[in-house]
Amino acid sequence: MNEKKYSFITIFTYGLVLFSPLLFLRVFQASSSQIIQLTTLSYFIGAVLMIFYRIKSQSFELEGRKKSLLISILIGIVGIPASLLLQMLILQIEQRLLGQSVASQNTQNIVQLIMNNMIFILATTIAGPIMEEFVFRRAIFGSLEKRFGFILPALLSSVLFAFAHNDGHYLLYAGLGFLFCGMYRYSGRIWTSMITHVGMNLLVILTQLALQS
Template sequence: MSEKKYSFITIFTYGLVLFSPVIFQSVLQTTSSQIIQLTTLTYFLGAILMIFYRVKSRSFEIENRQKNILITILLGVVGIPASLILQMVILQIEQQFLGQSVASQNTQNIVDLIMNNMIFILATTIAGPIMEEFVFRRAIFGSLEKRFGFFLPALLSSVLFAFAHNDGHYLLYAGLGFLFCGMYRYSGRIWTSMITHVGMNLLVILTQLALRS
């Protein structure tokens, strides 16, 4: 599969997954809990499809400089606390200079859905981050890095990543996006940033659930 075809089909699949709750709500006569269950299933199907696309696609230029598996795993694990520290720093900057609340509306909405149906935690901590890494880091940043270098593709990828979350914390998500792009470029493996992203989301969501309880 060519880079262009891979990028298109990956982004298209992501769009379908994002709009799946609207489709379920308008087409099916289901309860809100059933919609959450169907959405979770759709997230996992989307993640599985994207893994399949990755297997069938050509390696990008950025992936020709791969670190070994142990470094990939270690960097991904170390990236979890690093991403949490980065979050705290950027949130303080947003609060001090932009007057924004530390609370993330996107996170609060996710926690509300999880409280309604705990199965949704699987979508937000596993399937969701997997898809986002394939879309924003590989399909967008990875496909453009060879031609434009690091900064511009990372900026585009990170800005789109921030707007996809759409809760006002654009600087926060863009900063995380740059971190994930850097991890992917350094290791040459998308699994590096994926490990960090999954671990970060899991810790944030579990902390929020514990505070709610």
């Protein structure tokens, strides 16, 4: 599978998964609990499909410069506290300079859904980050990096990543997206930024659940 076909089918699959709750509601007349369960299932199907697309696709140029597996894993693990520190720093900037609330509406909505049905935690901490890394880092940034270098593709990928979350914290998500792009390019492995993204989401969600409790 060439780069263009890979990028298109990955982004298309992501779009289908995002709009799946509307399908479950309008076509199947599912209840709220059923929608959460079906959405979680669609997230995992989407993640598995994207892993399959990755296996079938050609390697991008930046992936030809990949670090060893051990180094890549270590970078991903170290990236978890680094991403949390970056998150706190950007939230302070948003609060002090832009007057934004530290609370993320997107995170609060996710936490509420998880409290209604705990199975949704699997979608937000595992399947969701996996899909987002394949879409925003590999399909968008990775496919453009060879032609345009690092900065422009990373900015485009990060801005789209921020708008996809759509809760007003655009600087926060763009900053995190830029970090993930850097990790992916440095290691040459999409799994590196994926480890960080999954770990970060898991810690943030568990912390919020603990506070809610």
